[in-house]
């Protein structure tokens with residue numbers, strides 16, 4: 001049985017590189033956001049040379065980027081909380097979806113959100129003064145109102161999005177693959193969309209100076225949108241994602257439907273229609289929607305009709321006790337009663353629901 005170790009090693013070596021294309025933070029299973037394992041892996045396989053460099057020379061940058069992708073994953077779970085596939089890491093659902101050879105809308109959203117998260121947290125670390133390599137953005141002096149009487153000027157600490165963008169891109173985008181492989185093109189496009197959403201939505205934040213409340217002069221700096229806003233915007237792109245295929249030259253992606261205009265930088269793209277994710281299917285990363293809580297009065301996403309895939313839902317009344325009629329006693333006690341509140345919840349049935357009842 002001596003050969004088994006070597007044999008397993010060979011399989012891992014052969015299988016891993018193609019599996020991690022565009023999934024730089026998924027190490028086998030389950031999903032990981034641990035810097036050590038991501039950096040160790042990038043050393044072992046001929047992955048992304050700059051990822052290896054950054055891990056070695058600038059571990060604190062790697063830390064910020066990897067922490068940011070976790071931020072992206074959490075946002076994914078928030079944005080898809082009412083969807084059939086809810087970005088759960090349970091049973092490595094995310095890992096299984098990402099590792100498939102074709103890209104779907106879900107793959108697009110996860111890639112964009114984690115790339116955006118990486119950019120976001122790196123830029124934020126710069127502004128906080130946590131990194132030696134970067135700091136506040138230096139806006140050009142004077143302001144852009146040109147000519148008009150100025151009431152504000154650049155100052156304060158701006159978010160250095162250009163640095164965050166460049167450095168996170170170096171780390172996240174895999175550069176070892178020929179760019180003629182459609183899966184790689186799609187992944188790179190969606191990563192870029194995530195970063196671009198932040199760049200395109202930078203805004204000016206200002207602070208007033210001058211005699212109390214007069215605001216005679218303002219200092220302003222560039223600031224990133226909140227990450228919730230980034231998530232919400234990317235969720236909108238997810239809803240309108242474009243189905244694409246490889247172009248003739250193999251170096252570009254074009255819409256599958258030739259009457260549709262080419263996707264812009266911040267559109268999300270995919271190559272294969274999604275499953276409905278109604279039934280559990282481990283291989284596909286589908287957990288199924290049995291047992292999910294749904295909204296009994298909504299006809300939209302998250303409503304029982306859609307979420308339960310036509311299987312219906314079972315309604316339960318649950319009793320919650322919570323503090324109520326609180327009174328303040330001098331000094332310093334708060335005394336509350338315990339009230340029982342009835343809450344109605346709807347839970348999606350499973351496929352075997354009818355059979356089980358009979």
Ligand SMILES: *[C@@H]1O[C@H](CO)[C@@H](O)[C@H](O)[C@H]1NC(C)=O
Nearest residue numbers: 077081086088287288289292
């Ligand atoms: C996501 O779905 C799974 C099963 O489909 C469920 O167990 C989990 O609670 C859901 N997560 C959220 C945040 O709703």
Ligand SMILES: *[C@@H]1O[C@H](CO)[C@@H](O)[C@H](O)[C@H]1NC(C)=O
Nearest residue numbers: 294295296297298299300303
């Ligand atoms: C259910 O959906 C309705 C209509 O979309 C909404 O007003 C309500 O707040 C939702 N209820 C819950 C518990 O989310």
Ligand SMILES: *[C@@H]1O[C@H](CO)[C@@H](O)[C@H](O)[C@H]1NC(C)=O
Nearest residue numbers: 319320321337338339340341
């Ligand atoms: C709330 O429920 C608990 C047990 O379920 C019961 O002991 C208590 O009396 C109830 N309180 C009220 C205010 O009905």
